[in-house]
Amino acid sequence: MIKYVSSLAMLLCTIAVNAQQKTTLPITAKPVINKTTDITKTLATGGTSLQTTPTTSAVQEKPKPGGGSTSPSSPAPALTDADYFLAVAKVTIKTAGDNKEKLSKMMVSVYPAAGDDNYQKGYTLESWPEELKVWSTTNFTLPRRAGFEQAFNSLAHYRQTGVMLDVLYNTLGNGPFFISDAWKIQEVSVTLEFKDKNGNPHPTYGSKTLYFPGVYLDFYKWKVYYKTDPYFNALPPTIENRP
Template sequence: MKKVFLPLAGIIFSSSSFAQVQKIERPEIIKKLPATTTPSGLVQGKDLTIRIASFQLDPANGCAIHVNYVVKNNGTEAVDLNNVSVQAYLDDPQTRPTVTPPTYLFNGKYCYAAGGHALASFSTMLGPGQEKENTLHCFNLDREHYFNTSDNYTYTLVVDKANIIAEANENNNTAVSTFRGYLGQYPAALPADQYYLSNAFLILKTGADNKEKESEVNIRVIPSTTKNLTDTYNEFIKKVAKNETEFYSNASQTLPLGLFMSGTSYLTNPATSMAAFNQNGLGLVVEYKANFLLDAWKIEQAQLVLYFKDVNGLVHPTQGVKIITFNMPANTFLDGFAKHYLVCKTDNALNPVNIKVIEKLTSY
């Protein structure tokens, strides 16, 4: 009968590819079996499994995930955990445009990294049937995610993804927890003047008449319905140059907008604060410079996706992402004659209130 040796204390550290993860606050616990017995129901060889004991999503302070998990050696041979890691992935179901799309390919789908660490940094034996319990924390999720939704998210833990251990069964190394966003459940009351429009996207849906490649388009998101229109200072803009892009018929085009001539060199720009938008609303202007007098472009919908973040790059937990949809009246065209500008405005709650087509910007 083989004796079970006491494990050496493991040193736990954060994986360099998972920068969001902070220190492990709870010491490891290895549950030992009596040395005089051999566990039943084990498979021949080495076999690591993982399960999630508890899971918590905390919306406060940048949003964090706290997960307690248990790794077990389900095999008859002891496993050296040296450099064996646990890694986590988050499947975010949101399809809106974002600055940081998922980049980690997992099970045939791109996901976000959501924490990870090594189980041990030197020889630490896990005997047959023994378990190792740990806690994993992933902080500041609001930098890349927005959970003020009713969507379902999937959080997956993987042990020994690098296949350091040759196991009898390589198909039982994952544990999954699903959770729903906290829409309506987190009454955050944070000052609007500490959050700023950091990123903006415009999704334009073209109708039956395309915007030809030779035509130019200038887009402005104006942080006030009464701003001086002679310049684009403090506006989020996008210029589609001549011969740059065709907007195909019955298709959508997503355009990232950039802040032009901010009043400051920092994110803390009063002109683009959430408080300023809540006071003044905004205006969207799409200018069409037809290549030929008879050219025309039919627009069916314009949708703004706005991100409001604080100086640390964390989205506001309940108002961090605002999606404003302008559905065009029938036969909304821009052309080379007198229909040069599409103007869409919101109220101070960022609800769409007005859509019109004008010849000159002075009619804004």
């Protein structure tokens, strides 16, 4: 009986010790598994679950068409007077108390005031046979010659030489008393328009009007030269006699 009680006591002690060890063991939390994600990955890999690691890739800039650089382009160089040219020349003639007769020849030219063959490097109205009545105002747009974008027609060149405007009057005996035929000019003006090759006007000389005083022309005094200095200031006119 004593042996049985002793065995029972040892069994109870063993059970008590085991129970105490279970209460002192650390509790480890069971990881939470995202079942939806695992199922999706398993299906995508044909039934085999794979562990993936997020990766980061550098964003590459898409190249520009033609292999151009992505850096900002340099600004266009500023235009100078050499990039602007005389595009339009308009002449206005005011006739005083003596008219220009019908069929008498008149020629008007605008060109650089200096240079080789300068009179051939501008704008010219070759002939105007119509009458210019007394106390009338007549406007002319001179035809453009070849070489619009050449250096001699640039604003830079005109600002070196000045501007020349000449008017030729030739009766050629067309009037009944051709020796006494005459033409009295009250005033002459010319409007110059300087533009670049794209048609954009110069910021200062896009439209510049110059004024010249009147003169008296006849059979002998048949040509007048109006000239400016390089600053486009009018100088006294010069009259040329018939040769």
